[in-house]
Amino acid sequence: MYSTPSTAPIAAAGPMQRRVDPYADNGGTAVAIAGEDYAIIAADTRQSDGYLINSRYAPKAFQLSDSSVVACCGFYGDATALASHLSQRMEQYQYAHDKPMSTPALAQMLSNTLYGKRFFPYYVHNILAGVDADGKGCIFNYDPVGSFERYRWQAAGSGVALIQPFLDNQVGFKNMAQEANPPFLPLEKALQLVKDAFTSATERDIYTGDQVEIFVITKNGVEKLSYDLKKD
Amino acid sequence: MSIMAYNGASIVAMKGKGCVAIAADRRFGSQQLTISTDFQKVFAINDRLMYGMAGLGTDVQTLSERFRMKTNLYKLREERDIEPKTFAHLVSSTLYEKRFGPYFIEPIVAGLDKNGEPFICSADLIGCLNFAKDFCVAGTASQNLYGMCETVWREDLEPEELFEATSQALLNAVDRDCLSGWGAVVHIITADRIITRTLKGRMD
Numbered sequence: 001m002y003s004t005p006s007t008a009p010i011a012a013a014g015p016m017q018r019r020v021d022p023y024a025d026n027g028g029t030a031v032a033i034a035g036e037d038y039a040i041i042a043a044d045t046r047q048s049d050g051y052l053i054n055s056r057y058a059p060k061a062f063q064l065s066d067s068s069v070v071a072c073c074g075f076y077g078d079a080t081a082l083a084s085h086l087s088q089r090m091e092q093y094q095y096a097h098d099k100p101m102s103t104p105a106l107a108q109m110l111s112n113t114l115y116g117k118r119f120f121p122y123y124v125h126n127i128l129a130g131v132d133a134d135g136k137g138c139i140f141n142y143d144p145v146g147s148f149e150r151y152r153w154q155a156a157g158s159g160v161a162l163i164q165p166f167l168d169n170q171v172g173f174k175n176m177a178q179e180a181n182p183p184f185l186p187l188e189k190a191l192q193l194v195k196d197a198f199t200s201a202t203e204r205d206i207y208t209g210d211q212v213e214i215f216v217i218t219k220n221g222v223e224k225l226s227y228d229l230k231k232d
Numbered sequence: 233m234s235i236m237a238y239n240g241a242s243i244v245a246m247k248g249k250g251c252v253a254i255a256a257d258r259r260f261g262s263q264q265l266t267i268s269t270d271f272q273k274v275f276a277i278n279d280r281l282m283y284g285m286a287g288l289g290t291d292v293q294t295l296s297e298r299f300r301m302k303t304n305l306y307k308l309r310e311e312r313d314i315e316p317k318t319f320a321h322l323v324s325s326t327l328y329e330k331r332f333g334p335y336f337i338e339p340i341v342a343g344l345d346k347n348g349e350p351f352i353c354s355a356d357l358i359g360c361l362n363f364a365k366d367f368c369v370a371g372t373a374s375q376n377l378y379g380m381c382e383t384v385w386r387e388d389l390e391p392e393e394l395f396e397a398t399s400q401a402l403l404n405a406v407d408r409d410c411l412s413g414w415g416a417v418v419h420i421i422t423a424d425r426i427i428t429r430t431l432k433g434r435m436d
Contacts, residue, residue: 159379161375161376161379161408162375162376162378162379162382163379164376164379164408165376165379165380165404165405165407165408166379166380166383166404168404168407168408169380169400169404170383174403174404174407175399175400175403175404175407175433176400196383197383200379200382200383201379201382203382204375204378204379204382
């Protein structure tokens with residue numbers, strides 16, 4: 001257990017510097033796949049600190065509008081703060097421009113928001129998913145200080161090493177015959193791959209598990225699906 | 233940087249139906265510099281037993297020679313081939329002898345026992361054995377390999393299917409690892425013979 005600090009004065013201890021670590025790694029994994037007319041983004045709901053599980057249901061994927069969902073993996077405090085900040089900025093955009101913020105616009109704003117804290121970063125690895133102006137699925141992957149790029153498939157979080165090669169192989173057809181011109185996947189197949197990715201990551205990554213929330217974004221809106229994962 | 237990640241390597245072994253597969257990448261580097269693209273990491277003891285080692289290259293070479301000596305002496309004394317499980321324990325004790333100054337390697341053993349039963353086993357650098365029933369992974373891309381194997385492996389894969397599964401698991405895993413890659417060697421051990429194929433993947 002924790003040791004109780006002694007309250008007796010220590011003779012001649014000298015100057016001491018106390019430090020607080022502002023960050024924590026709360027674990028968790030996110031996966032996103034973009035299709036011809038849809039985007040899927042999923043994140044597990046386990047929140048942990050080392051070997052301790054703080055919560056079995058602490059969602060990491062936040063729906064910001066009818067066309068955009070952002071998943072934030074890393075420090076949960078910054079994840080919720082960032083999602084809240086983005087949501088407020090989107091509301092302001094709606095009032096200023098009399099239209100909802102599109103996913104590509106949100107993508108740029110998220111990058112600028114993250115770089116705004118370049119010298120005290122949001123300790124999160126973000127993935128943003130939505131549909132672009134042409135109705136095609138789009139996902140954007142970020143580093144903690146705002147470097148971003150559009151992808152067709154991407155994983156993030158503690159299970160990224162386990163899932164990313166699987167996505168390269170099954171979505172991008174890497175090291176297979178269709179590698180040169182990978183076709184877009186149908187929605188059902190992509191959904192199955194996302195579920196398989198999470199069940200596999202749950203097996204080998206202790207920070208991933210409990211439940212996964214999968215958001216399917218199309219031009220008609222956002223649908224949320226929930227599946228249980230192993231709780232060990 | 234970790235001593236286990238200095239040269240870069242990735243090894244994977246999988247169990248199939250009456251067969252086993254063991255595969256490794258071919259890169260040998262000095263941190264970010266690639267020195268050789270045909271470095272051997274998987275060695276055969278006889279036509280039914282092979283083992284691979286990930287980790288520090290000099291220890292891979294030294295131990296391969298030590299194991300060759302030990303298994304040759306075993307065969308001379310016992311007048312029979314060493315069983316995979318016995319060899320795995322030999323690897324374990326050889327590594328534990330150096331408990332406080334270890335060899336920096338992660339070995340994987342794969343073979344068929346005298347009854348044709350598939351056997352795979354991995355160990356850590358001081359000899360803790362893991363008798364897996366599905367697959368074993370080692371090296372700088374081990375997390376990537378865990379993710380790939382967990383999804384592509386199924387029970388009772390036939391030799392040709394096992395080759396495809398092992399190849400895809402290794403190739404896609406090392407493509408996300410800077411220190412592994414530059415080709416792959418895949419061995420399939422069946423009751424009759426060992427089939428060895430060299431794959432060309434991303435050469436970077």
